[in-house]
Amino acid sequence: xxxxxxxxxxxxxxxxxxxxxxxxxxxxxxxxxxxxxxxxxxxxxxxxxxxxxxxxxxxxxxxxxxxxxxxxxxxxxxxxxxxxxxxxxxxxxxxxxxxxxxxxxxxxxxxxxxxxxxxxxxxxxxxxxxxxxxxxxxxxxxxxxxxxxxxx
Numbered sequence: 001x002x003x004x005x006x007x008x009x010x011x012x013x014x015x016x017x018x019x020x021x022x023x024x025x026x027x028x029x030x031x032x033x034x035x036x037x038x039x040x041x042x043x044x045x046x047x048x049x050x051x052x053x054x055x056x057x058x059x060x061x062x063x064x065x066x067x068x069x070x071x072x073x074x075x076x077x078x079x080x081x082x083x084x085x086x087x088x089x090x091x092x093x094x095x096x097x098x099x100x101x102x103x104x105x106x107x108x109x110x111x112x113x114x115x116x117x118x119x120x121x122x123x124x125x126x127x128x129x130x131x132x133x134x135x136x137x138x139x140x141x142x143x144x145x146x147x148x149x150x151x152x
Contacts, residue, residue, distance in 0.1 A: 012079065013086035032091045037099045040092035047084040051077045 019025040032043055054077045061070035089096075097103045120126050 010086070012083035013090055016083045016087035017090075029091055032088065035092060035095055037095045037102075040095035041099060041102065044085070044088050044092050044096060047081050047088065051081045 020029055032040075035043055055074065058070045058074040058077065061067075061073060097106070
């Protein structure tokens with residue numbers, strides 16, 4: 001999960017940030033940025049609590065034998081949760097870092113995560129698995145350019 005969140009954190013936060021072009025969303029983001037530290041912490045934890053019933057529903061679907069639907073619901077919840085948490089963290093990080101306990105544990109977690117990702121990315125299996133993805137992205141970009149040229 002950590003690798004997924006590392007991969008998705010920036011692009012998903014950027015996707016949610018694009019919603020700020022709507023005035024009501026931009027106003028909400030301004031209010032979130034202005035929260036005091038403990039309010040920012042509650043706001044940061046809100047997506048986790050809001051998505052808990054969705055994750056429980058996915059477990060219920062698994063128990064009822066609806067594996068594909070359960071996996072899709074769980075994957076959707078993970079995508080949405082990561083996107084919201086990433087964006088809210090971007091908005092609230094200055095306030096959150098004013099909470100001494102949060103700042104201390106965040107800095108420890110970040111150092112641990114960065115070291116873990118360094119080790120994983122240096123592993124031959126990761127590097128080998130990454131090469132097909134790079135080739136596929138290049139091919140997709142080529143198709144995209146061809147489509148744009150064709151449709152223009």
